[in-house]
Amino acid sequence: MSNDQPVYLTEEGLQKVKEELEYLTTTRRREVAQMIAEAKAEGDISENAGYDEAKTAQGFLEGKIRELENTLKRAQVIKEEGKKNVVSLGRTVVMREVGTDFDETYTIVGSLEADPVNGRISNESPIGKALLGKKVGNKVKVESPGGEIEFQIVKIE
The missing domain is CATH 1.10.287.180 (Transcription elongation factor, GreA/GreB, N-terminal domain)
Structure with missing residues (x-):
């Protein structure tokens, strides 16, 4: 940075x-x-x-x-303003890996506060970048060491 x-x-x-x-x-x-x-x-x-x-x-x-x-x-x-139905900084996102019943919950934060183990991911991370601007129901694809993973956004808080 x-x-x-x-x-x-x-x-x-x-x-x-x-x-x-x-x-x-x-x-x-x-x-x-x-x-x-x-x-x-x-x-x-x-x-x-x-x-x-x-x-x-x-x-x-x-x-x-x-x-x-x-x-x-x-x-x-990060302000809690703006559209509540769109993923943005400060929002918590519940997403599901497509084809599974497993939900993951992450809060999108700046890189300084990122702590993936505790569910806080950076807006600069691959998954953070993929989620920004998306809405409930949207699908995102993220590259991982094991290959590409597709998630569907279930909820935005």
């Missing part, structure tokens, strides 16, 4: 990003600064593994902070 693309988040997802950023910029920064100070207190830093580890941790921390700040700048909250 390029740095100018919007990041789609639910209200809950946006709050989690803000909370993580708050934790990293306050508590975690202080912890890393303390690690650096303790390592410096041990003396010569030229061959001090503790100091090197603390500086590496600081680099990772600052990188994560910049990443989260960038995410917040590009964040677009």
Whole structure:
């Protein structure tokens, strides 16, 4: 994803990003600064593994902070507006693999919140892309490692 693309988040997802950023910029920064100070207190830093580890941790921390700040700048909250009978971001879709009685339920979210194990799939995933804009009764075909699978949309919430 390029740095100018919007990041789609639910209200809950946006709050989690803000909370993580708050934790990293306050508590975690202080912890890393303390690690650096303790390592410096041990003396010569030229061959001090503790100091090197603390500086590496600081680099990772600052990188994560910049990443989260960038995410917040590009964040677009998914609204529950629009047509309720069309698959869109934030909607939950019940679909059935054609030829079976097995239903699967997924909520379409932005890539940052995707968690397929818990039924949250990205709008950028193959199945997410296939579902967007579809209605109840529509069929979609999705490529999987085992070949093409066809699903029929049963319900949109």
